[in-house]
Amino acid sequence: MINTFRKFFQSKIGIGVTLAFLALIAVAFASADVSGSGTFGGVSGGDRVAVVGNEKVGTADLRRAAETAVDQLRQNDPTLSMPAFIGQGGLDRVVDTLLDRVAIAEFGRKYGIRAGDNLINSEIRRIPAFRGADGNFDEEAYRGAISRQGLTDALVRDDLGDSLIAQQVVQPSGYGAVIPNKLASRYAALFKERRKGAIGLLESSAYAPTKDPSEDQLAKYYGANRDDYIRPERRIIRYATFGADAVGDIAAPTQAEIAARYEEDSALYAASEERTLKQLILPTRAAAESIRERVQGGASLEAVAREAGLEAATLGPISRSDFGTQASANVATGAFAAELGQVAAINRSGLGWHVVRVDGIDRKPGRSLEQARSEIIATLTEEKRRVAFNELAADIEDRFADGESLTDVAKTVGVEIQSTKPLTGAGIVYGSNGEQAPEILRRALSTAFQMDEGEPQLAEAIPGQTFLLFEAGDITPSASAPLSEIRDQVIADWRRAEGAKLAKTAADRVMKRVKGGQSLAAAIQAENKRLPSVDQLNLTREDLLQRQQRVPAPLALLFSMAQGTQKKLEGPRNMGWFVIDLDSIEAGAISPSDPLFQQAKIQFSRAAGDEYSQQLSKAIRKDVSVEKNDTAIEAVRRQLTGEAQQ
CATH class of the missing domain: 3.10.50.40 (Chitinase A; domain 3)
Structure with a gap:
């Protein structure tokens, strides 16, 4: 059953969202125009999601912060969509992080903390994305990067200044936090603590109804759980490729060109x-x-x-x-x-x-012009072909910029347009068993998922050999699947959800039997259902640590209960209910020379520092005053998920 725990207990976004967004703030891409240029709702101040001290946080700020957070997360999960991100609580985390940053910056300014131009300049120069080929800061790279994010230099500097103030205010609060050896010893001894008990699972499937739900029941269940059925964005990519042969016949080198090249490369042909x-x-x-x-x-x-x-x-x-x-x-x-x-x-x-x-x-020996002629002709011809090849590519880019279609350009070049099956951002054919996008599209796939429909582009598929013409021919936005298309799946999920309700009641019955003196195994057997066997456990926290895996929630609960007690815990995705029975606790002891002692001291000192920083952030919010506009936040949520257009 422990393998079952590992399989089911995994976070959808968890800490990843927070870390990614904090990194996002550090490079000053989290916010935009604080004037709140967007308008939502019909209430006063509808274009403001919050007022932090004297600073107004506009809907544009929140919208851009959410979009950038998703862009950052897509680097690890290309299929992540905005509706899925919001459905998993991502927007709430973005709101909290954004308001914390603004509040801390306001607090810093209130008490005279500043981030000067020289400090901001030095931070900008340190960002790798703004460096040129020589490894140094490149003004064009900087302007291009912020332009692609829809930002201006002034906005980036304002946001980076706020982040630098936040570093000066918050970081010192947790820096150098150390807990006393006596306290560290008490915590470290917990790793040696041994607990004996048992865990049983009452699976929903054992209690699920066999009949189908009514239409009303099914519609209500689907409506309450739409976020569970979000499909990733899919795109059909139309593309064509061409190589150097697309330029046709190349004029033969002239006698003058051959002689000039022989003279230019005289050292190559000399003895x-x-x-x-x-x-x-x-x-x-x-x-x-x-x-x-x-x-x-x-x-x-x-x-x-x-x-x-x-x-x-x-x-x-x-x-x-x-x-x-x-x-x-x-x-x-x-x-x-x-x-x-x-x-x-x-x-x-x-x-x-x-x-x-x-x-x-x-x-x-040296070679005369006549002896080297054939080699020089081949070299000059290939060079002319490459030049013509690059000129053709430049001409195609100009034609795309002037509004010509992919079909027209492909016809001129003499190549045939192909279309992929619907693809996800990860390059997988949607609905397939792992079928990949054509290899020739691999380098351009990321760009193809950022393009608008019908806006063709040119890219190198194989550097120096093959160019790729491509466009997003058909875009299916990420959205919840229609009930009519996933009816059987929703019915199965409804049965499991109903079974989970009955499994919860069964868990209460099992706990009552255990309290009456039965063993957990006997109490579960009394249900007369086909259920997994009970796991008998005899573990220390150190045993869990050595597994180097995320601790399943039932085991974590086992190590937080009082001796002789029973707890129930809901499994994820309506899989059922766990019943945890803790029989005994054997206190642990640890020596200061044990490596685990120093490890525990470091970990808990770091946790203490994080707690200091969190408490300071909460106190700062109270000091500068934060007022949220839930109506405007909801309007942003609806716009980002596409509900505002429905």
């Missing part, structure tokens, strides 16, 4: 010589001459070097100019004047006196 050398460098000329004489007399350069406690180095094949750069011009001249197998005359470089033996000579 050349490379040598393989064995080299030993000595500190004095006398030592070098002595070794040269021995080698000329028949001794091995390698053996003589070893006798001297040195090692000869192999160089090459290397050209005369390269060797001259490494050693000196005189050393290179001597080495390239010697014959194969000879030791060159001793010459000096900045490193010392060189003993150089010629081990190999590779001479390549």
Whole structure:
């Protein structure tokens, strides 16, 4: 059953939303025009979601913050839609985070904390997205990045300034928090605490009705649980590809062009010589001459070097100019004047006196214009084809910018348009068993899911070889599936939900039997249903820690109950109800030298620091006064989910 726990107890968004949005704030993409240019509702102040101190937080702020939060989360979950995000409580978290940030900034300004232009500039320069190819801050990259987010320089600076003030106000409150050893010891000992008990599951399916619901029951259930049936956005991508052959015949290079290229690359066609050398460098000329004489007399350069406690180095094949750069011009001249197998005359470089033996000579004769002609023609022809290829791509981009359709451009280029099956943002064919989008679309898929319908674009599918023409031909927004299309699924879910209600009542009966003296296994068996067997548990918290997995909720509850008590816990997605029976608790003990002690101290000190920061944020909200406009927040929610247009 523990495997069942692991399978079912997983958060939909959880901490990920909070962390992603906090990171989002740090790069100043969380808010927009504080003037509240959007208008919602018919009540006074309907374009404001809140007033924080003297600062007005507009509907545009909240809308942009929610959109950017979803964009950030889509980096890990491309199929996440705005309705799903909101249905899982994402908008509420965005509201709280946004208002906290504004409140903290207001509090900071109230007490004289500022973020100057120089500090803001330095923070902007540190953001990787704003760096150019050389790794330094690039003004064009910065302007382009904020423009794509629909922001201006002034808005980014205002928002980043607020975030910097928030860092100055909140971070010190939790910095360096440390709990005393005595308190840490009490907490750490909990990891050694042993608990014995049992967990049973009363599955909804065992209690679910077998009959179908009435039409009214089904409609009410579907209406109350629409968010469970949200489908991801799907797009049909229309596309075509073309390569360098799309430019047709290329004019042959002229005689003048061939001659000019031969002259330009004269070094490539000139005679050349490379040598393989064995080299030993000595500190004095006398030592070098002595070794040269021995080698000329028949001794091995390698053996003589070893006798001297040195090692000869192999160089090459290397050209005369390269060797001259490494050693000196005189050393290179001597080495390239010697014959194969000879030791060159001793010459000096900045490193010392060189003993150089010629081990190999590779001479390549020069080539005349006539000899190199065919190679030059092939090179020039390929270059002309690439230029024409790139000019064709530039012309296509201009035509798209002028409003020409994908069909018209594809016809001109002479390529056939293909259409995909409906795809999700993850590149999976919707409704398939993992069927992938065509490989040629992989590089452009992310862009295709940000485009408006019928706005074609050009992209490189295979750099330097193949271009891709593509557009979003048919967009199906993310929305709850119509009841008529998922009727059987909703009926099954209704049965499970009804079964969960009866399972809850059964859990109460089981707990009553256990309190009357029966074991949990006997109490569940008395239900006369086909139910999973009861898990008998004998665990410490350290055992749970060693699993390095998320602790299932029933086990977490087991370790928070009083000895001799029973609790019931609802399973996720109407799977049923757990009954937890805790028989005994054995207190744990821990030594300060135990690594677990230091680990616990660090963890609980960090938790204490987080608590200080949270309490400060709550106190700041009270100090600056925060008034929310629930009507405007609801209007934003309706617009983001598309309900406002229905």
